[in-house]
Amino acid sequence: MQEPRRARQLGIVVGGLPAGVHNAITDVAGVRVGHTTIVSGETIRTGVTAVVPDQLLTRPALPAGLSVGNGYGKIVGSTQVEELGEIETPVLLTATLSTFRVADALVTYLLSMPGREAAQSVNPVVAETNDGFLSDIRARPVTEEHVLAALSGATGGLPDEGCVGAGTGTGALGFKAGIGTSSRVATTSRGPATVGVLVQSNFSGVLRVCGVPVPRERVGVPVARTAPGPVGPGADAEHPGNSCVIVVATDARLDARQLGRLARRAIFAMGRVGSDFTSGSGDYALAFATAEVDLPVLPESDVDPLFAAVLEATEEALLNSLFMATTTVGFNGHVRYAVPHDRLLTLLREHGVAGVGRSGYEGS
Template sequence: MKLQGFHITRNHKFLLMSHPRSFKRTMTTRARARELGIIPGILSPGPLNAITDVHDVRVGHFTLIEGDDIRTGVTAVLPHGGNLFQEKTPAGLAVGNGFGKMMGSTQLQELGEIETPIILTNTLAVPRAADAILDWTLAQSGNEGVRSINPVVGETNDGVLNNIRRRALTPEMIYQAIAATATGPVSEGSVGAGTGTIAFGWKGGIGTSSRILPANLGGFTVGVLVQSNFGGVLQILGVPVGQKSGRYYLKDKLEPDNTSTSFSNRADGSIMMLVATDAPLSDRNLTRLAWRAMAGLARTGASMSNGSGDYAIAFSTAETVRRTKERRESLCTIAELPNNLMSPLFQAVIEATEEAIYNSLCMATAMTGYQGCHVEALPLDLVMSFMREYQPWRSIASLKAEGR
């Protein structure tokens, strides 16, 4: 739907069901990493390979592209479709490098729970996102007596492609992102909070992935959604794509005569990583789960620099651990997964985070924005040519893609 120069994007995805070897690559064709045969890890994804594979998790985007200088947006995530304030979800937070403006973090850490939608947006839109969350929460039936709310808002700075000082996003637009949340496939790339982001010198964006544990490991689902806007030395399944493409952190110092643009040399920026699971976990073990997202981030070559905000929030959607009014006000017994059964979930988070970041790059499209700045999309044909140089990748990934 288009409204006065901007549009709301509901969840959808574009599938290119092609084998990696027959994929007709052009600079404008985009595909998810798995569709190219880039398959991180050993665990299987869910049917959507998205955070919404976790039951009842909802995602919505609001994308704002206006004139020649506004390139920004909002992504909203609801842990479940009920009253989030009355049925709070246990949650944990991990901070890899804290150069960020993440609202609600201290209460999240103190109480170990989320009571609102989670909003991802740009740095200077955080207060307006909080306004939208307050309006949304106060308007819900059952919240008539609510006087204190802890809005959870994460951000990255999209000020290279977006004229961030204009503060073009309004609380009403952010409210519409919440209203647009839905289960099902999730839009990726240059949408929502990923509209104006840059990662590894290429166009970044929204990415998502999931993993399902086999029944003998509990059968639980883990889903991850990322807003990528950070730098480093990109590697994909260990292949040094950043170095081989000539876009990587510190190139301007190591190769003083290079002509690459400044944003491809830097590692500052941020990433927000949201981890959802249906495993019944305490906030303590959800904090441990959130920390494993950092391992997935590291696999992609992130530098986690001084000027980067690297945040992960993990939450459980299991109804048995939700903090209902009754459970908050009386002694109760809650069955939760013990420490000894956590390791497979750790593996699932690492793999899903890595793939979500790849998806954010593979699905993002080139963009021209503020002051004529142009950021190219990661060229998939070039990436595939690098990957083919590495025979171990080619043999293993090709066999996986063929279902062998």
């Protein structure tokens, strides 16, 4: 089995803006990430991922914007986010049929926090993708304990990626995928601003890397529904995967309208890696800002660098979600194969992509 490697460890660098220290959403100060990965027997491959802004410990809400690329999915709490332009809870990701249990557990977590003893309302934000190809989704195995573990275990630094948390059973663009993250530092008239992205990848299309199409058959990855091996002409077609959730964090002082524009660019970035944006896909991006709200809002003339940052960071996060994933066998013997790094790099070299597969390359 190949070792999971991030895009930059393969020599694949997206765009020209610098990444943050960890090249992760956690490069935005105060943002932590936690996972609970649930693997049980041959049938359960699922979990929970929590994006936790520490600023919510001292502030009732953060400015936020939501963009819906295609609405075939669920985000609990989305209407209040759109109406008020803010989030008041961490953002949690999970599997489709576990969404509501996760939301209930998040409410429990929030009501137990100091200062909320008299609270009578809270708007949990929970999003999902369907991992039913590799996991028995109808079992709804996610419990309150799993959710609380993801929240309490959230840390800074480089989060785990690939087959972890809410990405344990997901697949994208014909390959095994999962959780990915990346960041960029943009220059504005008020100094540097960090944009961090975390994705839960589970959508269809043909993978593109550095503009090069990477169809599954070109890198020797078969279609399969049963355990690894030859696939006969009578085999069932593989479930294509559907949906993508993108969480964007920034320390720039943006209002809800500007954050909605930032979220929209994150959806656009899915096209860079080959999404076909099918009608059955739930493609959502949620952006929030951690800057103090008493600061003046960034002028529109300074938003373009942030647009570039979110496009680059989202593209790289999506690639990391694929390259850090490993081949997984799950429910009913279904298989999703990882992107084979060696064959990918060979294909990119054939297309004249410079810098890929550099020996000894180090970096985030």
